Amino acid sequence: MTMPARTGRARGRRGAGILSLLPSAADYRALPRTWRGDLLAGVTAGIVALPLALAFGVSSGAGAESGLITAIIAGVVAAVFGGSNVQVSGPTGAMVVVLAPIIAAHGRGALALVCLFAGLIVLAAGVLRLGRTVSYIPWPVIEGFTLGIAVIIFLQQVPTATGSHGHSTNAAVAAVETLRAAQWPKLGWSLLLVAIVVVVMLLSLRIHPRFPGSLVAIAIAAVVAAVSGMPVDTIGRLPPGLPAPVLPSFDLATVSALIGPAVAVAALAAIESLLSARVAATLADTGPYDADRELVGQGLASVAAGLFGGMPATGAIARTAVGVRAGARTRVAAIVHGVLLLLIVLVGSAVVSRIPLAALAGVLMVTACRMIAPRTVRTILRASRSDAVVFCLTAIVTVSVDLIYAVLIGLLVAGFFALRQMARTSGVHREELPGAAQPGDERIAVFRLEGALFFGAAERTLERVAGLRDVEVVILRMSQLQLLDATGAQVITELIASLERRGITVLVKGIRPDHRGIAERVGVIASLRHRNHLFEDLGSAVAHARSHVVRGPGVL
Template sequence: MSAPIGHLRSAALSLLPSPDDYREARRSWRTDLLAGITVGIVALPLALAFGVSSGAGAESGLVTAIIAGIVAAVFGGSNVQVSGPTGAMVVVLAPIIAAHGAGALALVCLMAGLIVLAAGALRLGRTVSYIPWPVIEGFTLGIAVIIFLQQVPTATGAGAPESTNAAVAAAQSLMAASWPEVGSSLLLVAIVVGVMLVSMRVHPRFPGSLLAIAIAAMVAALFGLPVETIGALPAGLPAPSLPAFDPATVSALVGPAFAVAALAAIESLLSARVAATMADTGPYDADRELVGQGLASIAAGLFGGMPATGAIARTAVGVRAGARTRVAAITHGLLLLVVVLVGSAVVSRIPLAALAGVLMVTACRMIAPRTVRTILRASRADAVVFCLTAVVTVSVDLIYAVLIGLLVAGFFALRQLARTSGVHREELPGAAQPGDERIAVLRLEGALFFGAAERTLERVSRLQEVEVVVLRMSQLQLLDATGAQVISELIASLERRGITVLIKGIRPDQHGIAERVGVISSLRHQNHLFEDLESAAAHARSHVSRARRDRAR
């Protein structure tokens, strides 16, 4: 009993923070602090914009960046991951808030956080590796398009649209736009886009979004433009509180909570995996990352924030700025806390149109033309999966897009795998002997599974004028229950026709399923199972020779 308990204890401890997380901080704390400040400056406008765009408000975005950013940094499985509100999460949250109201946000946070936390405790972190690259990139492209379309109502000053679909809402806002509101809003959007584009050309690491928002806010104030601003923000963090657990509301939010949890897990693990390849900052623990992100969402929900995920853009900024340990992500959260405590009055004057411009540029930067071209040219299957995932993401739902992308990618993968399977007739070993033409040596190779089994059965069933069939199975790389059942049926069919079946070389890892499904019991005799081809050929020749003698009598 002590061994299992000890194993469980070590497994649980591996999911918790330890002093080893900060071993490198003694040497890198200066660069970590500078990297954290840099990320905080970049994260400020994004946190505000994502909060507004989701419908939860700028305060919710800031709270999420602070609380979730610090909690995920301490408890997560990556040394450099920066967490907070992200565009993908906004895309999921916006229709939830529109349907259930902002009051349901805290409950969704807690429910989704618990789901992600449970996934980490159950060691489900590595499942993200099963998501194909075209699905991930199609998902990212779709999110970028939705984020851009979601900013159109704010950019035109048209107010809240009727539809929750981003494309429909964008069209409705364009038709409802009126002057001078649309002119003032578009002017600020243009200023933000122009400043950000110029700053990227001058210096990629320069916080152009912050400068762009500052200029746009000054222009709006100087000329008295009739544009909507963020509005009053509290000069501090709200007190933590539990949401009301109404059974009817909880039941209605189960589906949305699972969607939010799935997105949080997928995006966080993908971001952590990419971050681990960007610099030598140590590996990441996928299961611990889920635990950290789950706790981050729970904590954010208690303070009135949004569900959090790992943010690859902010993480990349931190790594490029020299981040090596969790100190950088923690510093980023503390810097944003200082902004809330001493700068809320300034932040409240920021025009919403300026934040829309920041997110429009951010959405465009999420799309990598080179990656799109590579996938479209890779293969027809990859191109179909990529395009289908992107279209479903924009037109239907993010989670459905991932599921459909996985199903279609799985279909193409199975079809390709089925094409690797084959049945090939071979010559008997040694010198030719009379009667060899009555013996068929068939080599099964590749994968014999449900997608290829019937084709194999049809090909072998067409054999004519044969008395003995030797099935070579040593080259069979994959055998599932359907494939084993087909072999069993094949043996029974040949035996009914008076054809003796011998099996050569069942692989050790396939022997169990072959025995359980009935492949071996389908043979006429147990001694019709051979380890090498020479023995099988000798037995087949002796069988044909006996049959010839019997016919001669």
Template sequence: MNAKSLLPSRADYRAVPRTWRGDLLAGLTVGIVALPLALAFGVSSGAGAESGLVTAIIAGIVAAIFGGSNVQVSGPTGAMVVVLAPIMASQGTGALALICLLAGLMVLLAGVLRLGRTISYIPWPVIEGFTLGIAVIIFLQQVPTATGTKPGESTNAAVAAVQSLLTASWPKVGWSLLLVAIVVVIMLIGVRVAPRFPGSLVAIVVTGFLAALLGLPVDTIGELPSGLPAPTLPDFSHAGSLLGPALAVAALAAIESLLAARVAASISDTGAYDADRELVGQGLASIASGLFGGMPATGAIARTAVSIRAGARTRVAAIVHGLLLLLIVLVGASVVSHIPLAALAGVLMVTSCRMIAPSTVRAVMGSTRSDAVVFVITAIVTVSVDLIYAVLIGLLAAGFFALRQLAKASGVHREELPGAAQPGDERIAVFRLEGALFFGAAERMLERVSTLRDIEVVVIRMSQLQILDATGAQVITDMIMSLERRGITVLVKGIQPQHLRVAERVGVLSSLRHQNHLFDDLGAAAAHARSHVARAGA
């Protein structure tokens, strides 16, 4: 494939003369929505509110220019916060820039190596279970901020939430929870009254005004820089110890960004997305974000959906979103610094509750038992262990159930010889293999054939066999050799061309008594079997 396909081109902006008004409005709309989320995600990750803003600005613009989606909006996300928060707690904020660079390079390399389409191998129940688990963790992570208490020491979000509540002190807890309640009410009422109502921003403004007017004893964001910091290179001396955390961040960034891009392509009419270019763009976005003191970035499904509903048709909308946030930093940093942290926690709590719809949960749980189990396992492991382990365990569980289902769909069936019955036919057994003969189903066939008694010839029909792996071929080889040792002649009929290579290499053909015992036609195989029985009885 042409390397130029991974780079920006004029074609990216071909529709702008027709769509610029809608793109401009969408960019302004999603910028307003992104402001409180960027602040909240920055605080929740431990990197700070300014880091969340830098990520939304720098990564949002870079990913929009270099990414593979026409309408994807990128920046800090809840899933990344879940991964990043424990890393920041153990490694300190000084490691943030290096993790951004290392993770960005990994994602960039994945795009250059054309690994983007691997996202299609993640089953739907795994994705939804992963999303549900992330939503639960984000909600739990907001408990200390929402109650104005000290964060718990545990790396598990549920345990840390309980630990933080043990340090509660009044009246600070009461005032913090009041602000959270106001945010929740405004956001819920706003979305019912007008779907495009910027409820989170209005809620932040209202609670900030009340906190300042009444002098409430609640924590605020604090002083923010009135501009972007100068880019700096991190200290690479600790790169070796951060490769593991960076790999986890990179895996999540790639998965979430590609999922968001796929969703964006499905809900808009702006064309397909380029998965490999999207990885390149997200990798560059995280690198750029790290140089300016930001966090690793990913595609943001919710903000992308807001942008599309507001009229986005090209990547100009996402660029405008980043520029608007930059303008806010330049002229309104002093105002933003007075926003109560409890209000940001309320925004994220509502956001987490909206991450997965009840109808989606009902659909997964009501589909098949195996899909429901995969969904529940993935969600539980996400909350209790780790996001990356959750995806891996979810994939393993889904793979196990898929192989079991495939094995059940496979079969070994005994059937009658073609044509009119002849003397000696009772000493001939014909077996039809169908479906998939792989390691999950091969032993069943071996058990079935090993019970044969008073049989002189066995005909194995393989023309309806769809899948044959090395284990299946080895079982056929062992079965042929076992039957031949018992004096039973084995004839093989209808090996498909795609199975011939593995059959030859594993030894299916060489295990036959004679090379003439391989047939393409069942009638010829039956005639040979009958003649063999007749000669044996003569």
């Protein structure tokens, strides 16, 4: 094949790779069968997302309008360009925790730049195909994260469900504060609306799995509240419309100050979105998700939201779960969710403003409970002690500290247990010499290295060889060694040098082709007395060892 032909093919593959990150007609192939469910799910998710978007905007310090803009603009952009068929994107509680100190330190004017920088970082990660790194997150970490998210979602609804407010940014602490501050009769009315929603949603499951229980429950609760004149909080007045997009101005000093916060926001957006998409793919038969395309979509969503005055966007598992449970099967549901929010802002704000917040809290409480799979929890807790520890620790840190820290700590602990287990599988075993015994064989030792010889196991594994006595020749069999890193190669090098200094000849048999490079670079082969002491088969190594024992150590 000529050089131009090879170059053309390479360009073609790169072009095809870029095209796979863009929207296509295949995204909507199932729409003729699912459009009713998608439409209803989008409406349900949009109604549930409305108060959350407003509340998250206020909590972050960016304002209610910023949260609503994010839900509309980012919700539609991420739905069209993202890699999940059912992901609903927008402002989230986890992002609020990260954004609040940034806005407090740099002001609301910095929000647009943080959006743009973070969005571009996430977009670049998608183009560079880094999305599949989430596949390295172990199952117990994913399920612990999901359990923690479900608990946070439930706890976040306690203030609304009780008609009171807390001051802490931690969901668990805020829930306790609101329970202490709750007062009758407002508490009773709010809990009554929550109970109505819960009962209607549970009964709807008996009618049909796709019955719009959440939508019906919200409608019934709103009617009951309006007719009885309950003194409960409602959504209230909405922003009048969307602003025009504006490119923010910036200088070098501002950029330098915001790069660090933008990286933190981008990391959270990427991790939360990918985990949310992965969890969403397990909630129903909605098809696989493309992790790289999801990053591209989320990056573009944050950039677009920043231009309109919004916040960085992430995949929102709560709203996604609501949509899936309501029948979402294609990305049209998420698009409808964003379009509905826009229509509400433009024409329907008066009606929606009367929806009780307690009713929406009931919907999310039921959704949070349905996110927890008791069978999965039992399976992980019974699988092994290490899996149970990783699962519980991830869930606890998610609720008590932060989502990013939870994933990082879960990965570190899971990695520690994995390395410990790998170290246990590695070993050094002394073997008998093959064939009939010959004089002098007692002064030859054959050791088989197997498993993984890496930094966590190298020293302990080779201590047995280093303590040999009354031996003139040692044969190290390395063909069964599955993993060899620089530390393991260095320990072998030091072992060979130590044995040679004691007058013990070392022969190495069967270095694997994938280990030969590191063995040469670190010095394993160079530490041998002679290149002839490197063998491909055991028979030749044993014969050479016997010649040393018979004729003396001077033999090469």
